[in-house]
Amino acid sequence: MRTLIKHALGSxxxxxxxxxxxxxxxxxxxxxxSFLEMNDGSCLANIQCIADAGxxxxxxxxxxxxxxxxxxxxxxxxxxxxxxxxEVQVTELELIGEAPSDYPLQxxxxxxxxxxxxxxxxxxxxxYGAVFRMRSRLAHAVHRFFEERDFxxxxxxxxxxxxxxxxxxxFRVTTQDPTNTKAEKPEDDFFAKATYLTVSGQxxxxxxxxxxxxxxxxxxxxxxxxxxxxxxxAEFWMVEPExxxxxxxxxxxxAEEFVKYLxxxxxxxxxxxxxxxxxxxxxxxxxxxxxxxxxxxxxxxxTEAVEILIQSGKKFEYPIEWGVNLQSEHERFLTEExxxxxxxxxxxxxxxxxFYMRTNDDGKTVTAMDLLVPGIGEIIGGAQREERMDxxxxxxxxHGLSDEDYWxxxxxxxxxxxxxxxxxxxxxxxxxxxxxxxxxxxxxxxxRTPGSCEF
Numbered sequence: 104m105r106t107l108i109k110h111a112l113g114s115x116x117x118x119x120x121x122x123x124x125x126x127x128x129x130x131x132x133x134x135x136x137s138f139l140e141m142n143d144g145s146c147l148a149n150i151q152c153i154a155d156a157g158x159x160x161x162x163x164x165x166x167x168x169x170x171x172x173x174x175x176x177x178x179x180x181x182x183x184x185x186x187x188x189x190e191v192q193v194t195e196l197e198l199i200g201e202a203p204s205d206y207p208l209q210x211x212x213x214x215x216x217x218x219x220x221x222x223x224x225x226x227x228x229x230x231y232g233a234v235f236r237m238r239s240r241l242a243h244a245v246h247r248f249f250e251e252r253d254f255x256x257x258x259x260x261x262x263x264x265x266x267x268x269x270x271x272x273x274f275r276v277t278t279q280d281p282t283n284t285k286a287e288k289p290e291d292d293f294f295a296k297a298t299y300l301t302v303s304g305q306x307x308x309x310x311x312x313x314x315x316x317x318x319x320x321x322x323x324x325x326x327x328x329x330x331x332x333x334x335x336x337a338e339f340w341m342v343e344p345e346x347x348x349x350x351x352x353x354x355x356x357x358a359e360e361f362v363k364y365l366x367x368x369x370x371x372x373x374x375x376x377x378x379x380x381x382x383x384x385x386x387x388x389x390x391x392x393x394x395x396x397x398x399x400x401x402x403x404x405x406t407e408a409v410e411i412l413i414q415s416g417k418k419f420e421y422p423i424e425w426g427v428n429l430q431s432e433h434e435r436f437l438t439e440e441x442x443x444x445x446x447x448x449x450x451x452x453x454x455x456x457x458f459y460m461r462t463n464d465d466g467k468t469v470t471a472m473d474l475l476v477p478g479i480g481e482i483i484g485g486a487q488r489e490e491r492m493d494x495x496x497x498x499x500x501x502h503g504l505s506d507e508d509y510w511x512x513x514x515x516x517x518x519x520x521x522x523x524x525x526x527x528x529x530x531x532x533x534x535x536x537x538x539x540x541x542x543x544x545x546x547x548x549x550x551r552t553p554g555s556c557e558f
Contacts (some may be wrong), residue, residue, distance in 0.1 A: 104122065104124055105121075105122050105123065105124050105146040105148075106121050106122060107143060107149070108123055108125060108141065108142065108143045108146060108150050108186075109145040109146035109148075109178075109374070110145075110151070111123060111150055111179055111189060111191075112146065112150060112187075112188065112189055114146055114179060114189060115177070116179065117179050117180055117189075117457075118178065118179035119176060119178055119179075119363070120176070120178065121176070121178065121179045121191065122174065122175065122176045123141060123143065123150065123174075123175050124143060124172070124173070124174045124175070124199065124316040125141045125142050125143030125144070125172070125173070126141070126142060126143070126170060126171065126172055126173070126202075126227060127139055127140070127141060127167050127168065127170065127171045127173055127198070127202075128140040128141065128142050128169065129147050129210055130164075130167055130168060130169070132164070133482070134155060134156075135155065135156050136153055136154060136155045137153075137154050137156075137161075137164050137167075137488060138151060138152070138153060138211075138258070139151070139152040139154060139173070139175070139193075140152075140535050141173065141175065141191075142227075142232075143233045143523075144226070144227070144232055144236075145553040146236075146374060146375065146376075147232065147233055147236075147374075147375050147376050147378070147379055148375065150187075150189065150190065150191060151182065151184065151187060151190040151191070152175050152177065152190065152191040152193050152197070152408070153190060153191070153193060154175075154196055155193070156448055156523055158193060158194060158195060159194075159195045159196065159468075160194065160195055160196030160197050160198065161196055163196065163198040163482060166185075166198055166201050167196070168201075168202055168204070168206070169202065169206060169208070169209055169210060170202030170206035170208060170227070171198065171199075171200060171201055171202040172198075172199040172200035172202075173196065173197065173198060173199060174196070174197035174199055175191060175193050175195075175196060175197075176193070176194055176195040176197075177191045177192050177193040177194045177195070178191065178192045179191055180192050180482075181409065183463075184486065185343070188492070191541070196227035207221055207224060208221075208224060208225075208227055208228055209345060210354055210510050213228065215542065215544075215545055217322050218231065218545075219545070219550065220543055220557075222549050222550070222557070222558050223546070223558055226548075229379060230379055230380075230383065230386060232378065233376040233379045233538075234534075234538060234540065234545065234546055235548065236289065236374075236376055237369070237373065237376050237377075237534065237537065237538055238534055238546065239370060240368075240369065240373065240374075240376075241368075241530070241533065241534055241537065242289075242321075242364060242530070243261075244364070244365050244368040244369070244372075245321060245530075246321070246341050247368075248361060248364050248365070249344065250396055251456070252317070254317045254318060254319045254344060255311070255315045255316060255317065255318045255319075255441065256291070256318070256319060256320070256321070257307075257308060257311045257315075257318045257319070257320050258320070258322065259304030259307040259308055259320045259322065260296050260301065260304075260307060260422070261300060261301050261323065262276050262294075262299070262300065262301070263298065263299060263300075263301045263307075264294070264296055264298050264299070264304065265306050265509065265512070266296065266299070272302070272326050272327045272328045273299035273300065273302060273325070273326075273327055274295065274299055274300040274325050274327045274337075275298070276298045276299055276300060276500075277278050277290055277292050277293070277297055277298075278292060278293040279291070295481070300324075300325035301324055301325065302324055302326055303324055303341065303343065303527060304322060304324070304341070304343050305320075305343055305525060305527065306344065306512055307320075308320050308343055308344075308345040308525065309345055309488060309515060309523065309525070310512075310515060310525055311345070311509070312345035312346060312347045312518070312525070313347055313515050313520075313521065313523065315346045316346070316348070317344070317345075317346050317347070318344070318345050319342065319343060319344040319345070320341070320342070320343045320345075321340070321341070321342050321530075322340065322341065323338055323339070323340055323341075324338075324339060324340070324341045325337060325338050326339075326349060329553050330383050330553070331552070331553060333400075333541055333542040333543060333544075334431070334479070334480075334532065334535075334545060335542055335543065335552075336531065336543050336544065336550055336551055336552055337552055337553065338547075338550075338551040339529060339530070339531050339547065340529075340530035340547075341527050341528065341529060341530060342527070342528040342530055343414045343525060343527045343528075344357065344361075344525050344526065345523065345524075345525035346523060346524055346525060347521055347522075347523045348521055348522060348523065349487070349522065349523055349524040349525075350470075350487050350522055350524060351449060351461075351470040351472060351486070351487040351524060353524060354472060354485050354486070354487060354524035354525065354526060355402065355447050355449065355472050355474075355485075358447070358472070358483045358485060358526050358528075359400045359447065359474065359525075359541070360381065360443065360539035361394065361483075361528070362400075362474060362476070362482065362483070362533075363395065363396055365382070365533060365537070366395045366396055366536075366537060367391050367396045369392065370389070370392055370393065370396065377389065379531060380538045380539045381539075384538065384539040384540060385478075385539030388538075388539040391411055391477060391478070392498075392537060394444070395444075395445055395476070398444050398445075399444075400415060400443040400444060400445045400446065400447055400474075401444050401445070401446040401447070401460070402446070402447045402448075402449065403437070403442075403446060404448070404449055404450045405429075405448055405449065405450050405451045405452065405468070406425065406450070406468075408433075408448050409423060409424070409425050411437065411441055412436065412437070415436065415440075415441070417436060419432050419433060419436075425452070425514070426452050426454060426455070427455070428455045429448065429473070429481075431480040431481075434448075434473075434475040434480035434481055435475075435477070435478070435479075435480050436477060438475045438477045438480075439477045439478070439507045442503075444477075445474065445475065445477070446474075446475045447472055447473070447474045447475070448472065448473050448475065449471065449473075450468045450470065450471070450472075451468060451469060451471040451473075452467060452468055452469075453466075453467060453468055453469045456469050456471045456486070457502075458489075458494070458498040458499050458501070458504060459486070459488050459489055459498070460486040460487070460488065460489060460503040461488060461489045461490070461494075462485040462487065462489065462494055462498070470487035470524075471484070471485070471486040472484070472485050472486065472526070473485075474526075476536050478535075478536060478539075479532055479535055479536050480526060481532075482529065482532050482533055482536060483526050483527065483528045483529075484526060484527055485524065485525055485526020485527065486524065486525075486526070487522065487523070487524040488523050488524060488525070490516060490520045490521060490523060491516070491520070492513065492516040492517060492520065495513065496513070515558065531543045531546050534546040540554060
């Protein structure tokens with residue numbers, strides 16, 4: 104039976120017989136034996152294996168270079184070396200898969216840009232192995248958070264005819280031949296109408312929240328936005344809870360609780376992976392994460408936030424005035440320089456938000472909220488939804504949306520309407536926050552960005 108290296112290193116006692124399989128990180132040879140540093144991706148740490156000349160399989164030692172897949176059988180014994188509890192005294196070697204000399208992940212520093220060009224191999228690099236183990240851990244924590252609070256998971260559709268955000272930046276899904284010079288009508292397409300990859304599962308989520316009370320979605324979303332910033336990707340994952348009989352206050356409470364829960368989970372259950380980010384990516388990372396867990400979040404209205412930004416005297420690349428959307432530089436100023444803590448901004452101008460957000464009594468603002476964190480800016484965006492049929496129809500008219508296209512969404516207000524609220528968390532942005540990684544392309548297995556769909 105094969106033993107994962109993380110279990111071997113975590114063993115309470117020596118083992119007379121152990122088999123591990125993984126990839127060679129480094130090999131050092133002497134006349135009578137060789138040291139092999141092995142890693143199988145189950146944890147950050149390698150395990151040292153000492154193979155004496157003459158054991159079965161040693162004749163292939165010269166081919167067990169960096170990147171080669173190797174099987175090792177031997178004894179797990181206490182290591183005399185510093186910084187490691189166990190090592191393997193090898194009794195048998197097996198060369199499973201060679202890695203020739205052009206293997207690109209040799210023992211040296213590699214730039215993120217280079218590693219993105221070999222995204223199929225970069226999970227083998229220590230840093231990126233840690234990133235994707237952390238991604239898995241964070242996903243499990245998301246599901247635990249909602250399960251502990253009696254939320255129902257709903258798999259909302261990836262193909263949709265609705266534009267949730269109203270921005271029109273959507274990928275068309277079609278079976279029509281793009282080389283056909285004859286004009287083809289949407290009604291002649293596969294779904295008999297124009298359809299797109301979803302930008303959000305929210306609208307469908309509302310349908311289930313108004314039946315099951317508390318639900319959440321966790322799936323891929325798509326934006327055909329020609330943005331090359333470090334925070335944007337054309338394909339990314341969203342976590343979207345939706346709650347019936349909930350207002351903006353309850354929405355903000357859950358969002359803040361959610362962020363604290365995820366950060367605390369990463370601090371307590373990272374199995375050593377956090378150390379590599381603290382050492383090589385952001386030396387202040389652990390301190391910042393602990394700060395988020397320990398300190399209460401700040402809350403400020405959009406109007407107050409704009410006043411703070413204007414009165415700061417700071418010259419921003421994007422000038423600030425009431426009525427404009429907050430940019431990343433504004434959000435980071437609020438969290439990093441003014442409040443020095445995560446901050447929730449609420450009650451945004453109606454003109455900069457989508458049609459489904461509930462209009463406040465002033466007629467100028469909506470019950471929107473954005474949760475901002477240091478180093479990233481917006482990590483969660485949400486709102487109380489407009490549950491009043493007449494107001495929702497008016498909002499849709501102002502956004503150029505037809506009742507016919509959204510008939511089912513209006514039905515939710517026709518039959519047993521109730522106050523409800525929800526939010527969306529960009530999963531990759533949360534991952535950037537807990538790892539300190541600065542580019543969304545480095546926290547998603549295979550990034551999809553304008554001009555790039557390589558793998």
